[in-house]
Amino acid sequence: MVSIDFIPLDYDSFDFEERNYVKIIGRTPSGKRVCLIDEYGSYFWAILKSGISEKKIKELQEKIGKITIKDGPRNSNVIKTHLENKKFLGKEVKAIKIIISNYKDTQRFSEKLKLQEIDKIRELDVNYITRYIIEKQLIPSYWYKLEGEEISNSSEFGGISNNLDCDIVIKAEKITKIENEKQFIPKVLAFDLETDDFEIGKGKILMISLVSEGFKKVLTCKKIPSMPDYVEHYNDEADMLEAFIKYFKKISPDILTGYFSDSFDLPYLKSRCEKLKIKLNIGIDNSIPKFSGGVNPKGRISGITHIDLYQFIETAYSQYLQSETLGLGDVANELLGEKKVVHEFKRSEKMKEEEWRNFFAYNLQDAVLTYKLFMKAWSDMVEFSKLMQEPLFNISRDGMSANVEHYIIHNLYKYNEIAERKPLHDEISQRRSREKYEGAFVLQPIPKLYENIVMFDFTSYWPSIISTFNLSRSTFLGEKQAKDSKSKNALEVDTGKKKYFFLKEKGFFPQMLEEVIKLRKQYKSEYKLHPSPILKARSNAFKLIANASYGYQGFFGARYYCPEASASATAISRKFIKEVIEKAGKSGFKAIYSDTDSICLEMSKKTNSQALEFLKKINSELPGIMELELEDFYKRGIWVTTRKGEFGAKKKYALINHEGKMKIRGFETVRRDWCNLARELQNQVLEKILKEGNEKSALELTKQLIKLIKERKIERKQIIIRTQLKKPLSEYKAITPHVTIARKMLAEGMPVNQGMLIEYYIAESDNKKALKRERAFLPDETKPYDIDYYLKNQVLPAVENIFQVFNINVNDLIEKQTKNQKSLSEF
DNA sequence: GCTTTCGCTGTACC
DNA sequence: ACTGGTACAGCGAAAGC
Numbered sequence: 001m002v003s004i005d006f007i008p009l010d011y012d013s014f015d016f017e018e019r020n021y022v023k024i025i026g027r028t029p030s031g032k033r034v035c036l037i038d039e040y041g042s043y044f045w046a047i048l049k050s051g052i053s054e055k056k057i058k059e060l061q062e063k064i065g066k067i068t069i070k071d072g073p074r075n076s077n078v079i080k081t082h083l084e085n086k087k088f089l090g091k092e093v094k095a096i097k098i099i100i101s102n103y104k105d106t107q108r109f110s111e112k113l114k115l116q117e118i119d120k121i122r123e124l125d126v127n128y129i130t131r132y133i134i135e136k137q138l139i140p141s142y143w144y145k146l147e148g149e150e151i152s153n154s155s156e157f158g159g160i161s162n163n164l165d166c167d168i169v170i171k172a173e174k175i176t177k178i179e180n181e182k183q184f185i186p187k188v189l190a191f192d193l194e195t196d197d198f199e200i201g202k203g204k205i206l207m208i209s210l211v212s213e214g215f216k217k218v219l220t221c222k223k224i225p226s227m228p229d230y231v232e233h234y235n236d237e238a239d240m241l242e243a244f245i246k247y248f249k250k251i252s253p254d255i256l257t258g259y260f261s262d263s264f265d266l267p268y269l270k271s272r273c274e275k276l277k278i279k280l281n282i283g284i285d286n287s288i289p290k291f292s293g294g295v296n297p298k299g300r301i302s303g304i305t306h307i308d309l310y311q312f313i314e315t316a317y318s319q320y321l322q323s324e325t326l327g328l329g330d331v332a333n334e335l336l337g338e339k340k341v342v343h344e345f346k347r348s349e350k351m352k353e354e355e356w357r358n359f360f361a362y363n364l365q366d367a368v369l370t371y372k373l374f375m376k377a378w379s380d381m382v383e384f385s386k387l388m389q390e391p392l393f394n395i396s397r398d399g400m401s402a403n404v405e406h407y408i409i410h411n412l413y414k415y416n417e418i419a420e421r422k423p424l425h426d427e428i429s430q431r432r433s434r435e436k437y438e439g440a441f442v443l444q445p446i447p448k449l450y451e452n453i454v455m456f457d458f459t460s461y462w463p464s465i466i467s468t469f470n471l472s473r474s475t476f477l478g479e480k481q482a483k484d485s486k487s488k489n490a491l492e493v494d495t496g497k498k499k500y501f502f503l504k505e506k507g508f509f510p511q512m513l514e515e516v517i518k519l520r521k522q523y524k525s526e527y528k529l530h531p532s533p534i535l536k537a538r539s540n541a542f543k544l545i546a547n548a549s550y551g552y553q554g555f556f557g558a559r560y561y562c563p564e565a566s567a568s569a570t571a572i573s574r575k576f577i578k579e580v581i582e583k584a585g586k587s588g589f590k591a592i593y594s595d596t597d598s599i600c601l602e603m604s605k606k607t608n609s610q611a612l613e614f615l616k617k618i619n620s621e622l623p624g625i626m627e628l629e630l631e632d633f634y635k636r637g638i639w640v641t642t643r644k645g646e647f648g649a650k651k652k653y654a655l656i657n658h659e660g661k662m663k664i665r666g667f668e669t670v671r672r673d674w675c676n677l678a679r680e681l682q683n684q685v686l687e688k689i690l691k692e693g694n695e696k697s698a699l700e701l702t703k704q705l706i707k708l709i710k711e712r713k714i715e716r717k718q719i720i721i722r723t724q725l726k727k728p729l730s731e732y733k734a735i736t737p738h739v740t741i742a743r744k745m746l747a748e749g750m751p752v753n754q755g756m757l758i759e760y761y762i763a764e765s766d767n768k769k770a771l772k773r774e775r776a777f778l779p780d781e782t783k784p785y786d787i788d789y790y791l792k793n794q795v796l797p798a799v800e801n802i803f804q805v806f807n808i809n810v811n812d813l814i815e816k817q818t819k820n821q822k823s824l825s826e827f
Numbered sequence: 828g829c830t831t832t833c834g835c836t837g838t839a840c841c
Numbered sequence: 842a843c844t845g846g847t848a849c850a851g852c853g854a855a856a857g858c
Contacts (some may be wrong), residue, residue: 296843401844428842439846440841461841462845551844558844566845595847596841643850651840651848666839666849673838673851723837734835736852772852793851 002170003147006034007184008140009254010305011129011391016157018074020103022132025166025284025303027184027254029143032167033284035303036146036175037157040132041079042103045418046096046113047088047120057083057094060117064098067112069105076105088122088418090474090507095418103128122418126409133389134410136175140385140392143180148173165252165284165303183534186378188212189253190371193265194363196348198751200268204237206348207360208244208269209367212251218364219243222348224356231360238276241269248282255305255392256282257374259328259366262308262397266299267291298397305392307381309374312396315403316380316544324672324722325757332369335376341365379537387541400548401555407545408512408560415508420473420559431556437567438496440596441574443581445639445648447805449689450592452603453655454611455631456580456618460517460543461597462550465569465576467514468624469493472553473562475507476500493568500564509549509560516546517625573597580618580628587614593639593653598631600653608633632657636690640801649801656690668798675761677718677790678798681705685799695806702799706814709790719785719794722757729754740773762789 010025024036046064048057061081069076082097100109110121123131133139148170152161161169190211197203207220218231221240227233234240248256258265270289273280280288284303291297299306314326323330329340343362344355351359385395388403389410398406409419423431458464466472469491477490480499490501520542527535552558554566573596580599581591589601589611603611611633618628637655639648652666668674669683681702688698708714723738729752732739738758746752760776763783767774777783791814803810 399843404844432842436846442840442847457841548844551846553844554846555842555844557842563845570846598841642848649849665841671838671850726837732836734853736836738837797850 001147001173002150002168003145004028004032004034004168004170005143005178005180006036006146007143008036008138009186009392010303011133011140011393012302013128014157014160015074015102015104016160018076019101020128021157022129024138027186029180029182031187033165033252034146035161035164035166035169035284036148036172037151037160037169038132038136038172040128040135041099041101042106042128042131043097043099044106044110044121044123044126045086046098046118047086047122047418048094048096048117049119050093052094052117056117057096060115061096063115064096064113067109069108069112072105072108074102074105076100076102076108078109085416086418087416088120089420090417090503093119093418122421125422126419129391130406130409134413137177138175139177139389140395141184141382142386143178143182143184145176145178146170146172147175160285163285165249165286183379183382186254187251188255188257188371188374189248189251190257190367190374191261191265192258192363192366192370193268194359195268198753200264200271205240205268205272207231207363208240209363210244210247210251211364211367211371212253215251216364216368217247218360219247220360222356224353228357228360230364237272238278241273241276241278241280244269245278245280245282252284253304255307255374256301257307257309257370259370259373260308260310261306262297262299262311266306267297270299298393300393307374307392307396309370309377309396312377312381313373315399316377316384328366328369328373332373336369336372338369338372340369379533380540383534383537383541387538387545400544401552401557404545404548404552405559407516408509411512412508415511417508422559423557423561428556431561434556434563437554437563437570438574439570441577441594442596442650443591443594443599444650445593445653447639447641447648447801449693449805450602450637450639451635451693453592453600453634453637454589454603454608455598455600455634455655456615456628457598457631458576459627459629460520460546461573461626462569463513463517463546464624464626465572466550466553466565467510467517468626469568469572470502470504470506470510471562471565471568471572472502472507472509473560473565474509475503475505476562476564477503479564493571495567495571498567500568502565502568513546513549514625516542516549520546576622576626583618584614587617589614592637595651600634600637600655603633632663634658634663636693638686638689638802638805640805643797643801645801645804654686654690656687660691662687662690672757673721673723674798675719675721675790675794677705677709677714678794680718681795682798682802685802689802695803695808698799699803699808702795702803702810703813705795706791709795710787712784712787714785714790716761716779716785719761719790720759720779721761722759724757725752725754727754735773737773737776741776741778744778762786762793 006026006028008024008026012023014021014023022038022040026034065078065081067078078098079101080099084095084097086093086095106124110124113121151171152169192209194206195203196206207218209218216230219240220231221234221237223233234243266289270280283301287302289299289301291299313331321334323334332338341362343358381392385392388406390406412419489504491504493500520539523535523539527539553562577594581594584591584601592602593600634655634657639653642649655663664670669679684701685698689695725742729742741760742752742758759779762775763777764786765775796810800810
């Protein structure tokens with residue numbers, strides 16, 4: 001018997017003599033690599049119809065107990081059955097727990113269970129590892145004391161330990177959670193490839209960068225006269241790949257990370273190794289990386305957690321990032337404040353020595369930035385895996401709906417609930433075609449420059465509504481029937497279209513949410529008292545889960561899909577925000593604007609403390625855990641009309657607080673599909689107006705810029721328009737400028753991928769009626785820009801509505817200037 | 828042949 | 842396909858006259 005402390009990192013399973021075993025890789029506090037092996041038989045539930053006699057149930061259990069699978073790839077049997085009183089969607093049920101010898105036969109067993117007494121079979125689709133984590137409570141990223149028999153270098157399980165790059169292999173007997181808040185720092189290896197063709201299977205690998213603690217190298221098969229000292233040269237690609245494998249094994253990391261490495265670097269590496277007949281045996285059992293998932297491949301390396309950092313950044317950070325793309329360069333710049341080395345891609349045979357030198361630096365830096373970003377994201381990943389209770393491999397790739405669902409599944413046992421199944425194929429298409437339900441309320445603003453504004457918003461609006469009003473799949477009682485009067489124990493929600501009933505007795509989902517909100521509040525205040533990246537990450541993970549839970553209930557792929565709950569939540573949201581608007585009016589504040597959970601009020605002659613008193617009054621009248629809070633006081637704010645100029649535009653405003661900090665929403669300034677010229681001018685115009693309270697100097701600035709545009713003094717980079725290619729080029733029905741440019745790029749042999757930002761500018765044309773797409777050119781083309789287009793379609797639209805607030809028509813300004821200029825040049 | 832309408836597309840807000 | 846609905850705006854082609 002041995003006993004060690006360890007932290008589980010990578011979860012896997014294997015079969016031995018037709019039984020399932022869990023294989024978990026972790027580390028001890030002193031850095032030894034541990035492999036835990038545990039026998040574990042999976043199970044599922046047969047939920048019985050009500051009113052079946054005990055005798056019948058006994059007979060049924062016996063019958064089930066004898067089921068065997070012999071026609072499959074292995075012999076499987078039922079190990080044990082167990083009758084239990086459980087809950088399913090909140091209702092009491094009797095269910096038989098069926099423990100089987102091999103989870104891979106789950107489906108085969110269920111097919112033999114189409115029996116009269118059985119109402120439903122459930123939890124066939126709960127992942128084996130997930131189930132193990134729930135049952136043994138061996139949650140990733142926490143510390144445990146592991147007791148068991150050491151089987152390192154033994155013949156157990158066919159000598160599995162002999163081929164394993166581990167310090168100790170233990171057959172688990174007892175696992176106990178220990179209190180250890182010590183943050184585990186993993187050994188991380190970041191890598192990046194440069195190739196001579198972007199398409200996997202076509203090109204060759206030119207260089208590989210590797211970055212780990214105290215380790216920075218570029219491996220290459222290209223030789224230039226004087227190599228930088230971090231570059232190691234190999235005779236050919238095969239030697240270089242062998243060297244990669246050698247270094248990988250020497251470093252023996254816990255985590256391999258890359259940026260887009262699931263879809264590019266790792267499959268590329270695998271493909272080249274296959275072609276060159278090199279065994280990419282980087283798994284701790286000497287296995288090669290395996291890919292699953294088809295369209296969105298996921299690369300798995302046995303015993304080593306491969307993390308494609310891009311995927312985690314996309315789900316966990318993208319909503320907070322200002323970056324206009326989620327590329328490594330933009331993200332590293334924003335999160336680390338480090339700029340990427342600029343490198344112009346050329347065909348490798350055309351590159352000169354200096355360019356190769358730069359290419360090496362570029363390659364190294366990609367791995368350096370990936371490494372640093374990973375370290376920065378580590379706390380968040382750990383907190384995610386602790387909250388969702390799923391391994392890091394999954395956490396780093398899952399979207400928010402999967403996160404919400406994992407949170408639910410891992411906590412169901414507290415409510416004695418059996419999990420609902422995932423929707424089947426037909427169900428999904430049915431759900432996807434459902435009508436949209438009405439969403440949140442947005443108040444139409446009156447265009448104006450306002451002074452002295454206060455903004456309030458509801459804290460965690462959606463989750464607080466769902467929790468307070470108990471809106472969920474298991475508490476939904478159905479639509480109101482005309483004759484229905486049995487609503488004593490139910491809450492009625494009038495969505496305007498339909499009336500829905502929900503049970504008053506708290507359901508598990510609203511209860512879980514309430515817990516999440518409570519803990520989020522607790523960690524947030526703890527963080528404010530003792531700021532640390534861990535507490536910040538923890539508070540943030542809870543916040544994200546809470547916010548995604550509303551969308552989850554309306555999502556077609558959800559186990560606990562309930563669009564009626566979503567529709568009810570929005571109906572309730574509309575009711576409360578409108579009430580606040582009305583009460584504000586009665587208390588002498590005037591609502592300028594409101595969107596979903598926020599409200600901007602004109603203070604008029606009211607003081608700040610009067611505004612806070614009003615807030616207090618509102619809160620005293622709010623039910624449950626609903627709460628309105630102060631967002632900020634603002635010195636000025638501006639709302640404008642829509643382009644047509646008929647009414648005030650929603651989702652578009654700019655504010656400045658008393659410290660001079662601006663908050664700009666919806667304006668072209670914050671839209672990446674407008675050129676920088678227009679965006680920067682608009683930003684400056686807004687700043688001047690908000691700071692000075694009038695339009696005078698902003699107008700001057702605009703006039704100056706118009707002059708510069710006409711004199712062709714604008715730099716090319718200022719007039720570039722960027723639009724994302726959101727789908728494969730072939731799927732476009734409309735031929736827009738960016739599609740035209742993308743086709744042109746493709747024809748010129750440039751890489752064009754779904755998701756990339758297409759850049760172009762608009763050039764002059766003799767044909768005045770030419771379409772925009774006919775005047776669109778690549779950034780490096782030489783045609784002079786179209787003055788008229790940039791004035792009338794970029795700069796003017798960006799500031800026109802702002803000056804309109806002051807009754808100034810900027811269009812006249814351009815026309816006048818144009819006339820003057822023409823008359824000058826004509827004479 | 829010109830103007831208006833409408834579907835497609837992308838982006839942002841919450 | 843991988844959380845929800847609301848809103849704005851530009852482009853290009855179809856529809857309307």
